[in-house]
Amino acid sequence: MVPNSKVPASIVIFGAGGDLTRRKLIPALFNLYVEGYLPPLFRIFCVDYVQQELNLFRESLRTGITEFSRNGAPSADKWTDFSERIDYISGDFLQRTTFLALKQGISGFEKSVRKRGTRLFYFAISPRFIETVAHGLYTDQLANRDNADRLVIEKPFGTDLASAKTLNKYLLARFTEKQLYRIDHYLGKETVQNIMAFRFANYVFEPLWNKKYIDHIQISVAEKVSVGSRGGYYDGAGALRDMVQNHLLQLLCIVAMECPGAYEAEVIRNAKTKVIRDIRPMKSAQVSRQVVRGQYKGYRQEAHVSSASTTETFIAAKIFIDNARWKGVPFFLRTGKSLEKQSTVIIVQFKDSPHKIFRDDIVPNRLIISIQPELEISLLFESKVPGLQMKLQPVEMDFTYNESYSTRPIPEAYEALLLDVLKGDATLFMRADQVEAAWKAVMPILDSWKKQARNGLHAYVPGSWGPAAAKTLLHPHSSDWILLPETLARAAPAPLK
The missing domain is CATH 3.30.360.10 (Dihydrodipicolinate Reductase; domain 2)
Structure with a gap:
């Protein structure tokens, strides 16, 4: 099943400057795009604290696809269309201005397509920032619709039983269980x-x-x-x-x-x-x-x-x-x-x-x-x-x-999992x-x-x-x-x- 083609998607990657984004996430999203599994209207917002020039960042992602994608180097026309949908937001997760900039970007995209769509937030970050990023999303109401907004959280989910319970309690006080996708790529x-x-x-x-x-x-x-x-x-x-x-x-x-x-x-x-x-x-x-x-x-x-x-x-x-x-x-x-x-x-x-x-x-x-x-x-x-x-x-x-x-x-594991998140299949x-x-x-x-x-x-x-x-x-x-x-x-x- 392909996600509803009439519903736009905002895909946000926190920690986008890391290896996971370059080696796995962007190659997976690009393959989904090429094979027609992404909705026609989508935007990818990459958030990281490092200051980067947008075109250089996009070029880094392109070389990542060439090196790590199962399909090898992207064709010029497909990459041009895909890369133009990638934005880069530099900001500290501890600062509210980062989330306000992200909110402005998503709102601008949704206004341009005249529809409030699916929002996917991928936590490609150190575990110590999970609560910080979740707090920012909650405070500024970026993920306030449980039928449309989804948070994807990488392992490790806690370091023991007590910390896992604490993290679950924190997230479930702000979001519903149906919004939380604890990912295991296996x-x-x-x-x-x-x-x-x-x-x-x-x-x-x-x-x-x-x-x-x-x-x-x-x-x-x-x-x-x-x-x-x-x-x-x-x-x-x-x-x-x-x-x-x-x-x-x-x-x-x-x-x-x-x-x-x-x-x-x-x-x-x-x-x-x-x-x-x-x-x-x-x-x-x-x-x-x-x-x-x-x-x-x-x-x-x-x-x-x-x-x-x-x-x-x-x-x-x-x-x-x-x-x-x-x-x-x-x-x-x-x-x-x-x-x-x-x-x-x-x-x-x-x-x-x-x-x-x-x-x-x-x-x-x-x-x-x-x-x-x-x-x-x-x-x-x-x-x-x-x-x-x-x-x-x-x-x-x-x-x-x-x-x-x-x-x-x-398909690579991340292709299947990202597609399931977009479909709302847990x-x-x-x-x-x-x-x-x-x-x-x-x-x-x-x-x-x-x-x-x-x-x-x-x-x-x-x-x-x-x-x-x-x-x-x-x-x-x-x-x-x-x-x-x-x-x-x-x-x-x-x-x-």
Whole structure:
């Protein structure tokens, strides 16, 4: 569905001088414009404290599109029309004059098109400015229509349960829940969105999606890059706050949720929130047995990182969901920086066959959902090797986006999410209670680490797969973490029993 073409849109980006705008937001908006998904009447207001000349700023955005857009360099005519709709407002978020200048710009645009339209406010800013910008929008009534005005807020949404509750309370005292879009770009990825279609539109899998047939599930988000220039932020966050509390728990929700009664935003968000609330709380003594944390060697020498830092750059955890579908099935979550490869993979490991009539039937069925970089879904099953003897070998049945949809471009995550905001569709965005439930789920780990800052922090070599202790966490369900799909048929390690 395309946003109502008769309704103009004012798109405001706070913190527009940052990398997020240049690398993700403007390329996404430009692609939506080129493909006809933006309304004919729109204006983009870029707000930042740095003084910049408008034409130089626009040129910087153009080079960003050339470098980072999936479509490469923009055509001259499309870019000319698009760039003329971009304004730049220099101002301090702490000063009311900034918001008055923005209000004047939006009002001028809406007067020129003779209609009050949709207003999208994107918070591409440091978390410490969220309340400041929200206060400015509220005070000067820039976002005072709950059916037309939307605030998009990037993570981190709080640093713990208490701060998340405080921020929710602050925002909900000024805006309605339907105006707040807490964004997690992982949920905009094509393969992530496809998990729901795969589960609920294909009945062959859904009857098997439970504790009777599934042995365990692995969700692994590996990053090859180091902390790099993000040390100032990362050293105060760590892998648990930066990745698990949002990205990995959101993937968990989609994999584990019950079938919603309808494909509607609130119904789906209810189902996801219930999953998080059903996560079994860890006691302090269980954290050391169910969670492994690590820090890559050399992390403390990174820029803006404390030389005595105990911040984790790797975490692996075993969690349980105490409901009728999943009780007793372990979910293994893993993420880290400076690992061997960039990879996001979900592994659904089925239980071993009860009918062992073949001696070499040793590899249980396995479903592999590769979110990046492959964009692939594979089913591992046993097959007879051609020949005169009954010999089995694991093989893969593959679905890949590149082969099945070779003529259809795959949109970037931010394209899908920005379009949903313009449409007023909150399906892929987190609600206040879901954010708080996610923080509540990880607080026992944070509290335990706070008491024992250095205990159990494993060092690992950059370019490896993290601490060896992460493998022992899988026992007795598996001997190792499953990696990329192309390695499965060759390696296919059997689970330990």
